[in-house]
Amino acid sequence: MAGGAKARRLPRAVRERQMLDAAVRSFARHGYQTASMDEIAELAGVSKPLVYLYLNSKEELFTACIRREAEALLAAVAAGVEGGELPPDERLWAGLLAFFTYAAEHPDSWVVLSRQARTQGEPFATEASRMREEIAAYVAGLIGEAAREARGAATITERDVTALAQALVGSAESLATWANETPGVTAKEAAATLMNFAWAGLGNLMKSERWSPR
Structure with a gap:
């Protein structure tokens, strides 16, 4: 619980950077079609719903x-x-x-x-x-x-x-x-x-x- 609270206190810009860092790593390794939003969320240390909340879709995440x-x-x-x-x-x-x-x-x-x-x-x-x-x-x-x-x-x-x-x-x-x-x-x-x-x-x-x- 404490870890989750700490994660939520991170500024949005920092959290988005973590997601983008993870996404770049996943897209480079697997390609756009094969890259998994589950893996991206795991690499970023966040939940998959949070990735969608911040970046809306896989297409918008790749574009970003x-x-x-x-x-x-x-x-x-x-x-x-x-x-x-x-x-x-x-x-x-x-x-x-x-x-x-x-x-x-x-x-x-x-x-x-x-x-x-x-x-x-x-x-x-x-x-x-x-x-x-x-x-x-x-x-x-x-x-x-x-x-x-x-x-x-x-x-x-x-x-x-x-x-x-x-x-x-x-x-x-x-x-x-x-x-x-x-x-x-x-x-x-x-x-x-x-x-x-x-x-x-x-x-x-x-x-x-x-x-x-x-």
């Missing part, structure tokens, strides 16, 4: 998980880039490192965002796409800054910048999943791999050196 984890990832990338006057390549590197570090340190979150949210249809796919577009826009801004500072940047169009950002984000997502599933691969190593691959190509574009098929 996607939104929270997406916001945390975006905040981590922004925090990695901001704070200090760095040249464009260093800012891009900081953003990539923050991205891969977050994915590595929050593997359940990354599985929910990169795999589960995109394979369960709507409204979940839209939430995942919104996160991806925000990151792509952020990366496009960094590439655009680099282009404006570089010699020969006049040859790089806004369409080029957008396409490059989409390609870079797609590569980062695939590489983060591979790195998390491959023993011994660190976030820094994954970020450096993509940075070397991307910046070498960007460097050629900045010098108006484009590859074309023969």
Whole structure:
């Protein structure tokens, strides 16, 4: 009885965080369809009716998980880039490192965002796409800054910048999943791999050196 009273005195925000933490863990391990509300309640240390009282349904719970984890990832990338006057390549590197570090340190979150949210249809796919577009826009801004500072940047169009950002984000997502599933691969190593691959190509574009098929 005392334990139940103590649990009820927890602030709502704290209790919801516990439920979302448990839900992310369960959805990452079992997938949306198989994840059990009973297990989520047990992991959170609450009753199943309380989960429904706070978050209404399994669909709304999954949506809340996607939104929270997406916001945390975006905040981590922004925090990695901001704070200090760095040249464009260093800012891009900081953003990539923050991205891969977050994915590595929050593997359940990354599985929910990169795999589960995109394979369960709507409204979940839209939430995942919104996160991806925000990151792509952020990366496009960094590439655009680099282009404006570089010699020969006049040859790089806004369409080029957008396409490059989409390609870079797609590569980062695939590489983060591979790195998390491959023993011994660190976030820094994954970020450096993509940075070397991307910046070498960007460097050629900045010098108006484009590859074309023969």
